[in-house]
Every structure is written in structure tokens, then in C-alpha cells.
Amino acid sequence: MGLWNTEKCPICGKETNALGKSAIKKDNSYICRNCFLKLTSSGINTSNIKELSVEELNDIVNGNKKTDDIKEYDMKTAEGMYQFCVDNGFGQGMTKSWGVKHFQLIADNLKNEEKVLIAFIGLHNYISATKHDNNFAYVLTNKRFMMAQKKLVGEAFQTVSLDNINDITFESGIAFGIVTVDTIKEKFNIALDKYSAKNISNRLHEELDNLKRISYNINNNQMSVADEIKKYKELLDMGAISQDEFEKKKKRLLNL
């Protein structure tokens, strides 16, 4: 057990750790994110995955591979994030050069351990077709939601930690779809074309669920370590084990 222990994907057989897994289990092990993305991009949803056999899923993953290989994007770079948006239909902004400039702000602010999961471009603080703050670049990372806009003069940059996101909702209008990111402090309405908005909202939910599952696992792990240490402390207090033995056990549990 443990967060970084690997597990085999039931479809492709590749070893993955918690960050590489999707939230969907098949035959008692988690499907890797790569296979999961290949399936969803072939129009397979989570209930299909539950219904289909591993062999059938494997055929879909491999059949899909022939037609369009899932591109690996360098999501640490502005160009990689921009290309991800274009290929997924997640908004393009006015021009490529502006799109890349917005994402550059995000790339510059990424921390070492931070991983960009989704990137998209939309109209920020959308009220109506003429009332909004123009195009922003957005990303969801494993740590936070980031919003950035490069202007002719200056820039706008804001982040919300995942703990402060209440919900992400989607509403469809005539031409636009609105993704609303509801945070503890404020709400951000982001407009995109209807189809992209719905897809992005779904993807954001999937990724957030996945992150919740990971942090749940981490917390559970920490809880059991604390419990174990407590148990040995009691044994020590009872005189059943020596101080030396206790320290050894503790060190091992804390991976020191």
C-alpha cells in the first residue's frame, strides 16, 4: 500500500502510481490515466467502461492508437499548454501568440512538483458578449487553479488553492457555455463555446475527483501511521518494548 506504490493498469499492463491512475477500476485495479483518456476520447464514458470487458476496452484503446495517438504535451511550457487547448478544442483565444503569452505567465509560476492537468482559454468574468475581461488562460494543476492574462501593459494573475474551490458548474446558453468556478471568496464565470465548456467542466470534475481520491489515500495513510506509532508508544509505556525498539519502529513507519 502507499501512494507511490505501483499497480498494473488492467488494460495496457503498464505500472502506475497514484498520480498515474484514473479514478475508474476494472477487475479490481485502476485503469491508468493514459488508457482512460484514450477511452474517453473515443467516446467511451465511465458507465461504458464498467459494462465492457477488459478485452473490449483493450481493442478500443489499441484501435484508437492507430488513428490518433494520444499526444504527449509538455505541459510545463506555454507552447505545450496552448497546443493542448487547440487539439482538444479547449479554446484558442484571439491568436496563438497571445495564447502563448497568457500561458507563459502560468509556466513562469509553476512550482517544481506542480503538474498541469488541464489547460483551457476562455472569456474571463463573462457577463455578456460585450461585458467581460477578455481572454484568460486557465489551468488546473495538482495543487491549484490558475488564471492568467497578459495585457499590452501589465498582467493579471490569480490562483485558487484546490481546498478553496467549492464547486465547478456548467451552464449552457445560446452560443456560449459558462463554466463557473465557485471559490470560497468569489465566483469566476468563464465563457467558451457550448461544446468546449461542457467538455471542460466534465474534465475538471474528473480531475478534481481524482485528486480528492489521491489526497484521501494520503490522509488515510498518515492516519494509520499515527495510529501505529501510538500503539508502539503504549507498548513502550507499558514496558513491553524498549525505547530503542520504539525508536526503530517509529523510524520505519515514518520512512526516516
Ligand SMILES: [Zn+2]
Ligand atoms: Zn493503461
